[in-house]
Amino acid sequence: MAKEYDFSRLRALFINCTLKKSPDKSNTQLLADISINIMKKHGVEVDVIRAIDHDIATGVYPDMTKQGWKIDEWPEIYENKVKAADILVLCGPIWLGDNSSVMKQIIERLYANSHLLNKDGQYADYGKVGGCLITGNEDGIKHCAMNVLYSLQHLGYTIPPQADAGWIGEAGPGPSYGDKLDDGTIAGFDNDFTNRNTTFMTWNLLHIAKILKDNGGIPAYGNQRSKWDAGSRFDFENPEYR
Amino acid sequence: MAKEYDFSRLRALFINCTLKKSPDKSNTQLLADISINIMKKHGVEVDVIRAIDHDIATGVYPDMTKQGWKIDEWPEIYENKVKAADILVLCGPIWLGDNSSVMKQIIERLYANSHLLNKDGQYADYGKVGGCLITGNEDGIKHCAMNVLYSLQHLGYTIPPQADAGWIGEAGPGPSYGDKLDDGTIAGFDNDFTNRNTTFMTWNLLHIAKILKDNGGIPAYGNQRSKWDAGSRFDFENPEYR
Amino acid sequence: MAKEYDFSRLRALFINCTLKKSPDKSNTQLLADISINIMKKHGVEVDVIRAIDHDIATGVYPDMTKQGWKIDEWPEIYENKVKAADILVLCGPIWLGDNSSVMKQIIERLYANSHLLNKDGQYADYGKVGGCLITGNEDGIKHCAMNVLYSLQHLGYTIPPQADAGWIGEAGPGPSYGDKLDDGTIAGFDNDFTNRNTTFMTWNLLHIAKILKDNGGIPAYGNQRSKWDAGSRFDFENPEYR
Amino acid sequence: MAKEYDFSRLRALFINCTLKKSPDKSNTQLLADISINIMKKHGVEVDVIRAIDHDIATGVYPDMTKQGWKIDEWPEIYENKVKAADILVLCGPIWLGDNSSVMKQIIERLYANSHLLNKDGQYADYGKVGGCLITGNEDGIKHCAMNVLYSLQHLGYTIPPQADAGWIGEAGPGPSYGDKLDDGTIAGFDNDFTNRNTTFMTWNLLHIAKILKDNGGIPAYGNQRSKWDAGSRFDFENPEYR
Numbered sequence: 001m002a003k004e005y006d007f008s009r010l011r012a013l014f015i016n017c018t019l020k021k022s023p024d025k026s027n028t029q030l031l032a033d034i035s036i037n038i039m040k041k042h043g044v045e046v047d048v049i050r051a052i053d054h055d056i057a058t059g060v061y062p063d064m065t066k067q068g069w070k071i072d073e074w075p076e077i078y079e080n081k082v083k084a085a086d087i088l089v090l091c092g093p094i095w096l097g098d099n100s101s102v103m104k105q106i107i108e109r110l111y112a113n114s115h116l117l118n119k120d121g122q123y124a125d126y127g128k129v130g131g132c133l134i135t136g137n138e139d140g141i142k143h144c145a146m147n148v149l150y151s152l153q154h155l156g157y158t159i160p161p162q163a164d165a166g167w168i169g170e171a172g173p174g175p176s177y178g179d180k181l182d183d184g185t186i187a188g189f190d191n192d193f194t195n196r197n198t199t200f201m202t203w204n205l206l207h208i209a210k211i212l213k214d215n216g217g218i219p220a221y222g223n224q225r226s227k228w229d230a231g232s233r234f235d236f237e238n239p240e241y242r
Numbered sequence: 243m244a245k246e247y248d249f250s251r252l253r254a255l256f257i258n259c260t261l262k263k264s265p266d267k268s269n270t271q272l273l274a275d276i277s278i279n280i281m282k283k284h285g286v287e288v289d290v291i292r293a294i295d296h297d298i299a300t301g302v303y304p305d306m307t308k309q310g311w312k313i314d315e316w317p318e319i320y321e322n323k324v325k326a327a328d329i330l331v332l333c334g335p336i337w338l339g340d341n342s343s344v345m346k347q348i349i350e351r352l353y354a355n356s357h358l359l360n361k362d363g364q365y366a367d368y369g370k371v372g373g374c375l376i377t378g379n380e381d382g383i384k385h386c387a388m389n390v391l392y393s394l395q396h397l398g399y400t401i402p403p404q405a406d407a408g409w410i411g412e413a414g415p416g417p418s419y420g421d422k423l424d425d426g427t428i429a430g431f432d433n434d435f436t437n438r439n440t441t442f443m444t445w446n447l448l449h450i451a452k453i454l455k456d457n458g459g460i461p462a463y464g465n466q467r468s469k470w471d472a473g474s475r476f477d478f479e480n481p482e483y484r
Numbered sequence: 485m486a487k488e489y490d491f492s493r494l495r496a497l498f499i500n501c502t503l504k505k506s507p508d509k510s511n512t513q514l515l516a517d518i519s520i521n522i523m524k525k526h527g528v529e530v531d532v533i534r535a536i537d538h539d540i541a542t543g544v545y546p547d548m549t550k551q552g553w554k555i556d557e558w559p560e561i562y563e564n565k566v567k568a569a570d571i572l573v574l575c576g577p578i579w580l581g582d583n584s585s586v587m588k589q590i591i592e593r594l595y596a597n598s599h600l601l602n603k604d605g606q607y608a609d610y611g612k613v614g615g616c617l618i619t620g621n622e623d624g625i626k627h628c629a630m631n632v633l634y635s636l637q638h639l640g641y642t643i644p645p646q647a648d649a650g651w652i653g654e655a656g657p658g659p660s661y662g663d664k665l666d667d668g669t670i671a672g673f674d675n676d677f678t679n680r681n682t683t684f685m686t687w688n689l690l691h692i693a694k695i696l697k698d699n700g701g702i703p704a705y706g707n708q709r710s711k712w713d714a715g716s717r718f719d720f721e722n723p724e725y726r
Numbered sequence: 727m728a729k730e731y732d733f734s735r736l737r738a739l740f741i742n743c744t745l746k747k748s749p750d751k752s753n754t755q756l757l758a759d760i761s762i763n764i765m766k767k768h769g770v771e772v773d774v775i776r777a778i779d780h781d782i783a784t785g786v787y788p789d790m791t792k793q794g795w796k797i798d799e800w801p802e803i804y805e806n807k808v809k810a811a812d813i814l815v816l817c818g819p820i821w822l823g824d825n826s827s828v829m830k831q832i833i834e835r836l837y838a839n840s841h842l843l844n845k846d847g848q849y850a851d852y853g854k855v856g857g858c859l860i861t862g863n864e865d866g867i868k869h870c871a872m873n874v875l876y877s878l879q880h881l882g883y884t885i886p887p888q889a890d891a892g893w894i895g896e897a898g899p900g901p902s903y904g905d906k907l908d909d910g911t912i913a914g915f916d917n918d919f920t921n922r923n924t925t926f927m928t929w930n931l932l933h934i935a936k937i938l939k940d941n942g943g944i945p946a947y948g949n950q951r952s953k954w955d956a957g958s959r960f961d962f963e964n965p966e967y968r
Contacts, residue, residue, distance in 0.1 A: 005463060019543050019592070021552060033481040038464075041477050052542065058585055059503050068505060095588075096595050096635050097868030101542055104585035108503070111580050126403055138919075139894060142392065142823030143869035149395065150388035151580050158450065159391070159401035161368055161460065168865060168897045172919025178481065189480045193864075193898025196470050199478040203464025208400065211461075215453055218403065221247060222280075222445025228438050235283050236441040238431045239275040239420065261785050261834070263794060294784065300827055301745050310747060337830075338837050338877050339626030343784055346827035350745070353822050380677075381652060384581030385627035393822050410623060410655045414677025435622075435656025489947060517965040522948075525961050610887055626876065633879065634872035642934065643875070643885035645852055645944065662965065673964045680954050683962040687948025692884065699937055702887065705731060706764075706929025712922050719767050720925040722915045723759040723904065 007206050008043030009213060012036075013085035016050045017092035017103035026050065028135045030178040031167060031188075032091045034195070035133065035202040039087075042206065047081050051102050058105055060112045074109050082110070086209045087129050088157065090148050094136030094168070099144045107151045114155050118217070121226030125156030127217030129209045131201050134166035135177040135188075141166035158212060160204035165197035249448050250285030251455060254278075255327035256375075258292045259334035259345035268292065270377045272420040273409060273430075274333045276437070277375065277444040281329075284448065289323050293344050300347055302354045316351050324352070328451045329371050330399065332390050336378030336410070341386045349393045356397050360459070363468030367398030369459030371451045373443050376408035377419040377430075383408035400454065402446035407439035491690050492527030493697060496520075497569035500534045501576035501587035510534065512619045514662040515651060515672070516575045518679070519617065519686040523571075526690065531565050535586050542589055544596045558593050566594070570693045571613050572641065574632050578620030578652070583628045591635045598639050602701070605710030609640030611701030613693045615685050618650035619661040619672075625650035642696065644688035649681035733932050734769030735939060738762075739811035742776045743818035743829035752776065754861045756904040757893060757914075758817045760921070761859065761928040765813075768932065773807050777828050784831055786838045800835050808836070812935045813855050814883065816874050820862030820894070825870045833877045840881050844943070847952030851882030853943030855935045857927050860892035861903040861914075867892035884938065886930035891923035 014036060018026040029050070036046050057064030057072035064072040082088065092103040116124035130152030134144045145164035153159050167177040167188040175187040177194075188194055212218065222234040256278060260268040271292070278288050299306030299314035306314040324330065334345040358366035372394030376386045387406035395401050409419040409430040417429040419436075430436055454460065464476040498520060502510040513534070520530050541548030541556035548556040566572065576587040600608035614636030618625045629648035637643050651661040651672040659671040661678075672678055696702065706718040740762060744752040755776070762772050783790030783798035790798040808814065818829040842850035856878030860870045871890035879885050893903040893914040901913040903920075914920055938944065948960040 030481045034478060037479060037481075038477045058536065060579060095544060095592050096638060097872070098588065098591075098631055098635075101585045101588035101592055104579075104582065104588050107582075108579050108585055123403065139865060139867050140869065141865050141897060142396075143866065146388045146392035146823070147582055149392060149401070150384065151582075153391065153401050153403060153405055154384075154580060156403040158403055159395050161365065161395060161398040161400055161465070163395055166897060170896050171867060171892060171894045171914075171917055186480075188897075191897055195478055195480075196467075199470070199476055200465045203476060204460065206464070207461045211453060211457055218446065219449045222448070223403070223442045225438075228441070234441055234445060235280045236276060236437055237279060238428075238437075239272040239279075300778065302821060337786060337834050338880060339630070340830065340833075340873055340877075343827045343830035343834055346821075346824065346830050349824075350821050350827055381623060381625050382627065383623050383655060385624065388581070389824055393824075396822060408655060412654050413625060413650060413652045413672075413675055430655075433655055514965045518962060521963060521965075522961045607887070626880075630872045630876035633885070634868065634875060637875065637885050637887060637889055638868075640887040642887055643879050645849065645879055645882040645884055645949070647879055679962055679964075680951075683954070683960055684949045687960060688944065690948070691945045695937060695941055702930065703933045703937075706932070707887070707926045709922075712925070718925055718929060719764045720760060720921055721763060722912075722921075723756045723763075 006043050007210055010086045010206065010209050011045045011084050012039050012087035012089065013047045013049065013081050014089045014091055015106055016048065017090065017100050017106055018050065018052060019093065019100050019102060020052070022050060022053050027176040027178045028091050028093050028133065031133050031135050031198065032089070034198045035089065038199065038202045039206065047085065049077060049081060051106055056105065056109065060108050062112050078113060085128065086213060087205050088152065089131040089133060091133040092144065094134060094140040094144055097140040097143060099147055103148065110155055117225055120220035121224035122218065122220055123156035123225060127212050128157050129160055129205050129212065130157035131163040131205050133198070134164065136168045137174045137176050138168055138172055141168055158208060160208040162197060162200050162204060165194060165201045167191055167194040248285050249452055252328045252448065252451050253287045253326050254281050254329035254331065255289045255291065255323050256331045256333055257348055258290065259332065259342050259348055260292065261294060261335065261342055261344060264292060264295050269418040269420045270333050270335050270375065273375050273377050273440060274331070276440045277331065280441065280444045281448065289327065291319060291323060293348055298347065298351065302350050304354050320355060327370065328455055329447050330394065331373040331375060333375040334386065336376060336382040336386055339382040339385060341389055345390065352397055359467055362462035363466035364460065364462055365398035365467060369454050370399050371402055371447050371454065372399035373405040373447050375440065376406065378410045379416045379418050380410055380414055383410055400450060402450040404439060404442050404446060407436060407443045409433055409436040490527050491523070491694055494570045494690065494693050495529045495568050496523050496571035496573065497531045497533065497565050498573045498575055499590055500532065501574065501584050501590055502534065503536060503577065503584050503586060506534060506537050511660040511662045512575050512577050512617065515617050515619050515682065516573070518682045519573065522683065522686045523690065531569065533561060533565060535590055540589065540593065544592050546596050562597060569612065570697055571689050572636065573615040573617060573689070575617040576628065578618060578624040578628055581624040581627060583631055587632065594639055601709055604704035605708035606702065606704055607640035607709060611696050612641050613644055613689050613696065614641035615647040615689050617682070618648065620652045621658045621660050622652055622656055625652055642692060644692040646681060646684050646688060649678060649685045651675055651678040732769050733936055736812045736932065736935050737771045737810050738765050738813035738815065739773045739775065739807050740815045740817055741832055742774065743816065743826050743832055744776065744778060745819065745826050745828060746778065748776060748779050753902040753904045754817050754819050754859065757859050757861050757924065758815070760924045761815065764925065764928045765932065773811065775803060775807060777832055782831065782835065786834050788838050804839060811854065812939060813931050814878065815857040815859060817859040818870065820860060820866040820870055823866040823869060825873055829874065836881055843951055846946035847950035848944065848946055849882035849951060853938050854883050855886055855931050855938065856883035857889040857931050859924070860890065862894045863900045863902050864894055864898055867894055884934060886934040888923060888926050888930060891920060891927045893917055893920040
């Protein structure tokens with residue numbers, strides 16, 4: 001391993017948005033483990049959160065206990081895990097061709113903190129990178145991933161090339177990723193497309209995260225909410241009316 | 243203007259996917275001009291292509307004249323403009339809540355070259371950045387943008403933070419961006435959200451494109467199709483069966 | 485009112501998937517009330533459920549208390565309200581351009597009962613009609629509605645023409661439907677597109693629901709899961725290999 | 727075959743939005759043929775159009791020759807085939823997880839006639855039914871279908887239950903529907919999910935089309951654009967401000 005592939009200054013967070021509580025097997029987690037293992041081998045400190053095992057409130061405020069909810073584990077997760085992570089990978093299953101409700105809940109909660117700015121006045125998630133892992137048994141990886149990656153870039157994350165991967169089987173109900181099949185093989189494990197994409201996603205997340213970290217984030221000019229609100233326009237001009 | 247905001251080594255390409263041929267006014271182009279003007283002021287060489295003014299064939303091969311089409315202007319556009327651009331911004335209108343057919347046609351043609359690799363064996367678009375500008379009169383910026391940005395990252399483009407912008411009016415038919423209104427104002431021109439997002443998109447495209455260019459692209463390890471196909475696995479391991 | 489517009493044999497259910505618990509104002513509910521009021525004037529018995537006010541579990545099983553959840557109000561809602569309704573209208577807000585997590589949760593729970601069949605062996609929701617109402621402040625009615633309506637038709641609902649309506653304002657943050665504006669008017673109330681679509685949706689739901697009810701549902705031939713599984717093929721033949 | 731399953735008064739139109747011109751094999755057409763054959767066996771007159779074989783202009787006007795295009799075969803197709811069809815099935819391939827550009831082009835042209843009204847002042851497509859067939863090799867049936875079905879219902883088509891079907895293989899590149907495999911079988915032909923859904927879609931299109939035709943269309947009250955524009959409100963009332 002060349003020295004340049006030491007990513008020990010990086011931290012990553014995988015949030016698994018399965019609908020199944022522990023100790024039920026999460027097929028999505030099996031796929032995430034491929035990526036997590038590569039990261040760990042290269043020195044990254046990796047946190048994994050299975051959202052449904054936590055009592056996370058629903059809503060678009062940073063702390064829902066201030067909105068009448070009795071419990072909300074999200075503020076602590078956000079403070080200790082999300083903010084600390086240079087790399088955020090949202091993982092989830094496909095239901096009826098779309099992201100799980102838990103995935104939407106997590107994105108809503110991330111969005112609830114989208115007003116936060118860093119010391120330069122940029123959105124707080126600038127300088128971080130985002131990715132996405134999706135599993136299902138029949139259809140919808142790209143549909144789910146395009147929503148997740150869009151949401152992350154909207155919040156301020158940079159999306160490296162090919163920052164999503166996933167596995168589905170042939171159209172219709174069938175085994176999920178990691179299920180043992182009658183012939184003794186395991187669904188998805190030999191899928192070259194899934195394995196390659198998961199590997200490439202992982203490395204691209206690492207490379208871009210490191211580049212941005214070494215760079216001290218994204219240069220603070222032309223993209224600071226605080227300065228825009230104070231009147232800076234960074235060479236913006238309305239088009240001439242024609 | 244600080245020296246670091248000299249982007250004169252960068253080239254950008256804006257492809258406008260309006261359904262209207264020249265010389266009809268393209269409302270989308272007006273919005274694109276905001277971004278183009280900022281880039282030009284900072285030394286970027288900018289190409290603009292209005293796709294529908296060209297005789298671009300439909301299909302998923304690099305050169306459709308080899309598939310029975312009489313004319314296909316795409317191979318020349320791809321060779322001279324797309325390959326040369328460090329920054330690609332796909333721009334288009336919304337029709338029935340979705341991207342225009344011309345946008346899909348352009349994405350199909352970009353996809354047709356997705357097998358091309360750079361000298362390191364990475365996909366050819368690695369090291370470039372992508373963005374998206376959408377206009378309409380009623381609804382659908384995010385829906386369109388999530389598809390465009392997803393497609394670009396799938397091809398190998400890096401997506402900077404907040405790499406999309408757009409304008410729509412209130413629900414229902416109404417004026418398009420840049421249309422003169424009865425009260426003498428111009429639709430969208432005073433929309434702070436549109437102006438800010440267009441400006442931030444532009445600067446984030448510039449910053450990330452420059453960082454990647456200065457870096458010589460994305461580090462070539464863990465993400466080379468040629469090496470994967472030759473058997474390298476970059477620490478990928480199948481998850482343990484549980 | 486002509487006799488034929490007496491819909492007193494019909495029952496409707498509106499599920500509001502707002503993220504806000506009572507007694508907070510739901511902007512979406514205001515829009516739903518337009519439709520509800522038309523239905524009630526014509527004799528329809530209308531139920532309204534604000535999902536987040538109920539302790540509904542997350543998952544894809546009919547009764548999540550059998551999967552380790554302590555409480556799950558869904559089975560009772562499903563039994564008493566969903567099954568009884570000839571018309572189901574899913575209503576919700578837009579967050580980050582997509583459906584709310586509560587909307588996805590409700591669709592997951594509806595999906596959990598998608599194995600149920602009626603006495604003819606058709607899926608249980610055959611013969612019912614579905615619609616969708618969406619509100620937000622900036623963008624995404626069609627994106628949200630296309631997912632909701634798709635999900636409903638997948639479950640067995642018939643989708644009448646123009647079975648969705650909604651309101652959003654101009655691009656960017658701003659007032660929500662029903663918010664009082666500085667000039668004394670109320671956001672969305674004068675929007676002809678929103679009002680017309682909400683009215684047409686309502687009447688089309690009523691007309692198609694009545695036609696199907698008078699018809700005794702959808703004719704039971706060619707669409708019975710029980711018979712397909714028992715070997716009936718209803719003139720299905722594989723295409724000839726060419 | 728019971729008498730009630732004689733649909734000889736119905737006409738259907740299948741528009742195949744493949745990117746491949748004749749005589750290349752269209753995999754999507756093979757799937758469509760299943761549905762077409764069932765319809766023909768029951769007396770339906772079926773038209774099939776392979777859009778890319780025609781010189782159809784791009785745009786959102788009924789006749790693009792009036793907008794500067796030299797040729798536009800669409801007006802004749804619309805007049806002779808679309809208007810005559812009680813059942814419209816849009817068929818197409820998946821590219822990069824989304825509908826083909828030809829599918830979007832056709833939807834744009836259908837949308838271009840969305841201002842047309844029938845004799846009752848309803849939108850011209852009221853009383854007709856719509857469906858969707860999608861094939862690809864890796865992912866995206868539901869994503870594509872939800873856009874197509876949404877577009878059709880927006881135009882005025884009624885969407886029967888389960889009005890879409892399709893086939894994809896396991897994640898990643900692979901055979902297309904109808905391709906001969908190494909083991910002598912043919913991709914997709916034995917897929918029970920695809921076959922059942924295609925069959926059910928076909929029968930539900932037939933049943934609902936017949937019911938609506940026998941009914942003389944959708945009752946003309948509450949849904950007439952001409953009357954709404956003339957001031958009728960059909961019991962619409964703005965919600966009370968709260």
